[in-house]
Amino acid sequence: MARIWHFALAATLLAPALPAMGDEPEPAPCTLNGIKLFGRVKVVESFPDLEIQAVSSFPDLKVLPVNSFPDSCGKWQFVESFPDFTVKFVSSFPDIKVQFVESFPGEP
DSSP: OHHHHHHHHHHHHHGGGSOOTTOOOOOOTTEETTEESSEEEEEOSSSOSEEEEEOSSSOSEEEEEOSSOOOSTTEEEEOSSSOSEEEEEOSSSOSEEEEEOSSOOBOO
8 A cells, every 4th residue: 555655746846847738848948949039140042041031020030130249039140151050041941930129139
């Protein structure tokens, strides 16, 4: 009887630490496919990390182009060398839709 009680106690204590079946872990904020959506960005024509579509409404991400310190969500510094990730502009079927803004970058 004591063994059953110990098993029940252990199961009760461990249950909150274990994820429920079918629960997906929440993605990290301001990331897509493991890529942080801020930092140094290079525009390329082939083999991009992300395909993006520039839109004027209903974006997935608001982007603020900056000259330095692209260190928070939606701040992109466009560079020619040593990028954190690469993008290609497309007109259809993008990985993410972005709206270029002058203030308040990030996820809408």
